[in-house]
Amino acid sequence: MSEPVAEGRRGLPPEAREELHRLRPLYPTARALTLPALHLAQRAWGGWLPEEAILAVAEELQLPAAEVYGVVTFYDLFHEQPVGRHRIRVCTNVPCMLRGSAEVMATLGELLGVEEGEVTADGRCSFVHFECLGACEHAPMMMVDDTYHYDLDRETVRSIVEGLE
Amino acid sequence: MKAYAEDPVLLRNLGKPEVRTVAGYRAAGGYRALEQALRMQPDEVIEAVKASGLRGRGGAGFPTGMKWGFVPKDAEVQKYLVVNADESEPGTFKDRVLMEHDPHQLIEGSAICCWAVGATVCYIYVRGEYVAPADIVEEAIGDAYREGVLGESVLGSGFRLDMLVHRGAGAYICGEETGLLESLEGKRGQPRVKPPFPALVGAFGKPTVINNVETLACVPHIIERGAEWFKGIGTDERNTGPKLYAVSGHVERPGTYELPIGVTFQELLDACGGVWQGRDLKAFIPGGASAPVLTAADRDVRMDFDSLAKAGSMLGSAAVMVLDETTSMLQVAKRVAKFFNHESCGQCTPCREGTHWLELILQQGTHGIGSHREMDLVGAVCKQIGGNSLCALGDAAAMGVGPIVAKFRDEILAEIAAARPAGHASPLPVLQASH
Numbered sequence: 001m002s003e004p005v006a007e008g009r010r011g012l013p014p015e016a017r018e019e020l021h022r023l024r025p026l027y028p029t030a031r032a033l034t035l036p037a038l039h040l041a042q043r044a045w046g047g048w049l050p051e052e053a054i055l056a057v058a059e060e061l062q063l064p065a066a067e068v069y070g071v072v073t074f075y076d077l078f079h080e081q082p083v084g085r086h087r088i089r090v091c092t093n094v095p096c097m098l099r100g101s102a103e104v105m106a107t108l109g110e111l112l113g114v115e116e117g118e119v120t121a122d123g124r125c126s127f128v129h130f131e132c133l134g135a136c137e138h139a140p141m142m143m144v145d146d147t148y149h150y151d152l153d154r155e156t157v158r159s160i161v162e163g164l165e
Numbered sequence: 166m167k168a169y170a171e172d173p174v175l176l177r178n179l180g181k182p183e184v185r186t187v188a189g190y191r192a193a194g195g196y197r198a199l200e201q202a203l204r205m206q207p208d209e210v211i212e213a214v215k216a217s218g219l220r221g222r223g224g225a226g227f228p229t230g231m232k233w234g235f236v237p238k239d240a241e242v243q244k245y246l247v248v249n250a251d252e253s254e255p256g257t258f259k260d261r262v263l264m265e266h267d268p269h270q271l272i273e274g275s276a277i278c279c280w281a282v283g284a285t286v287c288y289i290y291v292r293g294e295y296v297a298p299a300d301i302v303e304e305a306i307g308d309a310y311r312e313g314v315l316g317e318s319v320l321g322s323g324f325r326l327d328m329l330v331h332r333g334a335g336a337y338i339c340g341e342e343t344g345l346l347e348s349l350e351g352k353r354g355q356p357r358v359k360p361p362f363p364a365l366v367g368a369f370g371k372p373t374v375i376n377n378v379e380t381l382a383c384v385p386h387i388i389e390r391g392a393e394w395f396k397g398i399g400t401d402e403r404n405t406g407p408k409l410y411a412v413s414g415h416v417e418r419p420g421t422y423e424l425p426i427g428v429t430f431q432e433l434l435d436a437c438g439g440v441w442q443g444r445d446l447k448a449f450i451p452g453g454a455s456a457p458v459l460t461a462a463d464r465d466v467r468m469d470f471d472s473l474a475k476a477g478s479m480l481g482s483a484a485v486m487v488l489d490e491t492t493s494m495l496q497v498a499k500r501v502a503k504f505f506n507h508e509s510c511g512q513c514t515p516c517r518e519g520t521h522w523l524e525l526i527l528q529q530g531t532h533g534i535g536s537h538r539e540m541d542l543v544g545a546v547c548k549q550i551g552g553n554s555l556c557a558l559g560d561a562a563a564m565g566v567g568p569i570v571a572k573f574r575d576e577i578l579a580e581i582a583a584a585r586p587a588g589h590a591s592p593l594p595v596l597q598a599s600h
């Protein structure tokens with residue numbers, strides 16, 4: 001079972017706990033809040049889930065940490081490694097591939113000077129390829145943080161990246 | 166947004182942002198069907214949906230009314246509706262369009278379903294990447310509570326209904342209905358053994374209906390205009406109603422097209438302005454990456470469940486990917502294999518290992534390694550996966566990859582030969598399937 005919060009370790013922030021309390025009556029089990037809780041935790045911990053965050057979720061929901069960890073590893077949107085302040089996901093599935101996703105990937109590599117999956121030295125960005133994001137009518141496309149960007153070419157990719165703080 | 170239906174039903178509110186509020190949706194004729202349904206007996210609603218011939222739009226094409234009829238009538242038992250808005254089949258984006266442009270149509274259809282089967286809680290499981298669509302649906306739900314459409318007493322009927330958005334976190338397999346239920350319950354999204362089917366043992370162990378977004382969006386129109394009207398659209402009584410086709414790839418105007426189910430592929434292609442850049446058609450995938458590829462020779466096939474099955478493919482999610490004459494079929498096959506390898510949940514050996522090998526073999530091909538032997542191996546691996554896996558993802562991988570290699574074998578072999586570095590009869594770089 002989950003251990004008590006250790007000295008100096010952060011738990012979930014109060015807003016996140018409040019949100020979970022609001023949601024709790026809408027589900028018959030506390031475990032059903034695992035995904036909502038992990039989404040909240042990932043936001044609180046700057047876009048990824050260090051062990052501390054996983055333990056905080058396990059503690060909050062009274063679940064074994066190993067089970068929460070197992071959930072984290074299953075889903076592509078949860079990260080166990082640090083990510084850039086801005087997370088870029090480039091769709092490279094067939095419809096985007098047919099309309100130029102390779103060029104989007106190459107452009108990002110050039111602009112950011114890092115390989116796929118790496119974080120820029122200033123911590124600003126990281127980019128990865130991704131499966132179909134469900135916006136193939138606007139191929140090639142990518143997702144930057146929570147926002148979809150459509151009908152990309154070299155120039156639009158450049159201006160989007162330059163616009164990131 | 167891009168959509169080009171003459172007389173749209175499902176997309177009639179496209180590009181009218183005012184319908185995202187209850188007041189705006191009502192002004193456009195909305196929520197009359199829900200009022201009408203609440204005056205009917207639940208069984209009458211189920212009968213109407215049965216009579217309409219509506220079949221599920223999520224991929225499997227199961228008759229919707231029949232599915233609702235399987236739910237036990239016992240009023241004491243908690244029942245759920247789970248809306249499948251996971252939409253992760255490559256090439257599919259119609260549900261996103263429905264949620265972004267007409268969230269109340271989905272809420273209305275879902276509420277009618279809940280009334281029909283006696284569900285008092287409805288979870289709308291939206292893929293985690295769809296942040297904006299989920300926000301839009303969530304706002305619409307909030308407004309529906311304020312306006313008395315949801316909550317304590319739906320439209321004053323005394324029927325209590327709660328509805329909420331549940332966000333996924335990026336996993337194709339969570340679109341499979343039992344994987345979705347596991348995920349909703351807070352676990353890894355690994356599919357369950359069926360039976361028991363969700364209608365009896367579903368979310369949290371309770372009877373549950375799982376329907377696709379588009380399926381539910383059809384329901385208000387069936388109630389309001391009648392089963393006969395719905396049946397009058399389409400190919401025959403087994404393939405009825407308006408249908409959304411998500412067309413992508415090498416066409417002039419990719420987009421969501423609403424047309425009667427059973428238009429031919431050529432008619433659909435014409436509606437999209439034809440193959441782009443004046444090129445010729447090589448092939449098309451009619452129902453998402455899980456559907457067997459068809460060739461230009463199949464262009465007159467009707468795009469409905471039964472006609473596509475007869476043609477050796479499937480309607481699936483009606484995600485139509487168009488491939489022009491310049492397309493590298495090796496690259497397409499490799500990308501599809503890579504997708505299934507990445508998305509296999511890993512529970513079954515044939516699916517987990519088979520998809521891995523499919524990607525490896527085709528990846529090798531792009532480095533110039535491969536001969537008839539490797540092509541035969543693809544066929545053999547597909548045969549081993551198909552029918553030997555717990556859920557339909559395994560079969561989908563076999564159907565998505567196998568026919569590309571089978572139908573374009575010579576072309577793929579020529580591509581492999583062309584990729585072979587000069588002077589190397591058989592180079593052997595170290596290859597690893599990517600994840």
Ligand SMILES: Cc1cc2nc3c(=O)[nH]c(=O)nc-3n(C[C@H](O)[C@H](O)[C@H](O)COP(=O)(O)O)c2cc1C
Pocket residue numbers: 220221222223224225226227229249250251252253254337338339340341342343375376377378380381556557558561
């Ligand atoms: C691997 C896999 C992925 C699926 N993904 C989806 C999906 O994203 N959306 C969906 O509605 N159905 C999906 N399905 C089909 C569902 O299992 C289920 O049949 C469907 O949601 C039932 O709703 P319907 O009868 O309204 O189509 C998927 C099936 C499989 C095997």
Ligand code: SF4
Pocket residue numbers: 338355356508509510511512513514516517554555556557558559560
């Ligand atoms: S067939 Fe594949 S995706 Fe489906 S349960 Fe088995 S391993 Fe998982």
Ligand code: FES
Pocket residue numbers: 091092093094095096097131132133134135136137139141255256257
């Ligand atoms: S393939 Fe890129 S959004 Fe679908």
